[in-house]
Amino acid sequence: MVGIKWTSKPLFVLLIILTVSGCGEVGVIMKSQIDTLKSVLKGSSELCMGDIEWVDFIMINNIKYLQNFGETKEVTVTSNQLGDKVGEVSYMLSEHACTDHVAKNGDAAFLPIGTDIYAMEGYKTEFRVIADNKIYEVSDNPNAATIGDLLDINGRVVKVSLESGMDGSPIGDFTMDASSEFIQELLPLSHVSFNEVYEKTKHENSIFLRVHLQDSTSFRLVYYPKANAFTAGAFGTERLNEIIMTQRKQIKAAAGL
Missing domain, CATH: 3.30.1490 (Dna Ligase; domain 1)
Incomplete structure (x- = not known):
């Protein structure tokens, strides 16, 4: 089937279930269960429709940081501003998360999984950190x-x-x-x-x-x-x-x- 691209794994699974169930090759799946699954997938799809304009942020230790974009000089990995590693990215929202995603520690808008997050020398980590040679500055600290x-x-x-x-x-x-x-x-x-x-x-x-x-x-x-x-x-x-x-x-x- 050239030219077909699956854009939703849950939808793919649903189609397989419906096809197999209709052929009688597996046990009976209640119509109400299928309808419920359809509804859930429909809602998820609607949340992800279109491009989501994420703000460039990272979150560690329950603190959210925004990139200080275009307002400070870029930090290089050889700079004496680079401190100890304080965390790493465990989830990238861009192209993966929907609008109902709740930010958690390890999240980043655009940084790939595994990107290291460092302290910035001379500042408390609660204020500034460095990731991907960019300064990220606190936007929300509940403490x-x-x-x-x-x-x-x-x-x-x-x-x-x-x-x-x-x-x-x-x-x-x-x-x-x-x-x-x-x-x-x-x-x-x-x-x-x-x-x-x-x-x-x-x-x-x-x-x-x-x-x-x-x-x-x-x-x-x-x-x-x-x-x-x-x-x-x-x-x-x-x-x-x-x-x-x-x-x-x-x-x-x-x-x-």
Whole structure:
């Protein structure tokens, strides 16, 4: 049967069962059982229909990490940034999982099974790891009580800058004093779930901030001024809101915006 490609192993098994059962070569299979199996397979097929746009993530030790894509320099295997092995990929979601998949330790969106995951020298593993020569940064840590627990950046920040909300391009930098006070106000904030923040910010325009670290890497923080909230999972203080809005106004004025 040239040109036929089986795309679903469960469906293939079902067809064999139906064919053999119909020929009377095996015991009787109840119609209700077959209908149930059909229903299950139909639901699974519908979940997997079309291309699924996975976010590039990995999960180990109950912590989810997202690739710091395009915002830091690529790490090479000979770099002194590569630390001890802390895990490996046991399942790749792309082309294998459906939309109902629940992430678990060892999962990765695009990394092949067996890909090693390493600590990143100079940082706590809870904040950053390296896999396939790429930096993966924490997005969800259920054990983080504060933003300081979530982001291992205390004493590592060079500056904070403002980016365009349209295309992410740089607009200007906070003053050194403002950058320092921003971090001092940020790190003690209580860490809350993304859902708590989302409920307060889902209809609000955001401000893009970038935190630059001493090793020349950086990451973005998304801030919502009306809710005084960060998508990293925190609600800010009045002083933190004041710092951000004052610096934003000054930077945009200097840029003629």
